[in-house]
Amino acid sequence: MGLEAYIKDTGFLTTQVNALIAWARKNSVWPMPMGISCCAIEMMAVGDPKYDIARFGSEVMRFTPRQCDLMIVAGTVTYKMAPVVRKIYDQMPEPKWVIAMGACTSSGGMYRSYSVVQGIDQFLPVDIYLAGCPPRPDNLLHALMMIQDKIGKTKASQFKNITIDDGGIKVPELNVIQNN
């Protein structure tokens, strides 16, 4: 049986490999639930049947950073906690994304104080800043959809810190913090 006869019966679809890969990638984002304070409660609600993050392919919350590609920093990050957050971020494999969930994480929020980091972008690259104190679960879903858009528009060769040349894919060495 030839190809023409085969597609006549079954139908076919044309696309680009990049688009197909991007579609697959963006619908299986595995989050790292970095739940530090009350935003984590709303993050848990996102997993429940009412809001159901599984509709977006992100229901596999992994509690080991080695298996994650999206870190949801949900809560107030203190100076004492900052090295821990950074260490977990460094342990995630590239490519990776970060959602700064809520006012505290994005800007320090109501904790204008000596002990709270005034925005995690001081030590982490942040992709999405999510407003709210805490943000509603649907707001977090919106942030996830924005991350999906970003992933969908990115070719694999454009991922940050990854270079593809004749020698294959080069992943940068991890910048692991040693002294804590």
Place this chain on the structure above:
Amino acid sequence: MDLNTLIPQKLKEKFPATDFVISDYKDELTIKFDKIFILDVCRFLKTDVDLLFTYCTDITAIDWATRKNRFTVVYNLFSLKHSFRLRLKADVDELDCKIDSVSSIWKGANWQERETYDMYGIKFNNHPDLRRMYMPEEFEYHPLRKDFPLMGVPGSLPLPKK
């Protein structure tokens, strides 16, 4: 007898050399005295059969900023037997920023004194493990002192590199 009158009476009998300043405001009994007696008074309050303040609810301090005796260490005690609360106060000066630890009397005072040390820099003599409670160990300041700026000292708490 009512504990509001019994406690001052007993203390004056037991420690005649000590000057107790007693305040009974809104049914809250507060007793203020010199810091050198803190260990003896606390031990007496805990072990006396009529009082039995077996539970040390909280230890904290007050920073009066410009006053001569800059700090006041505050002890909140509770007698489970009599369901009675008592507050002790002792002044500590900045130049001699030390007071005896009561962690040998109440085990729970250990962490409360560590917290007070962390936040105010008051040292507790004979404390078994006087380390900071909340702030990183290499931090040089005491955040609840009145001369500590609200937003902290820039660069005093290191952040990881971006």
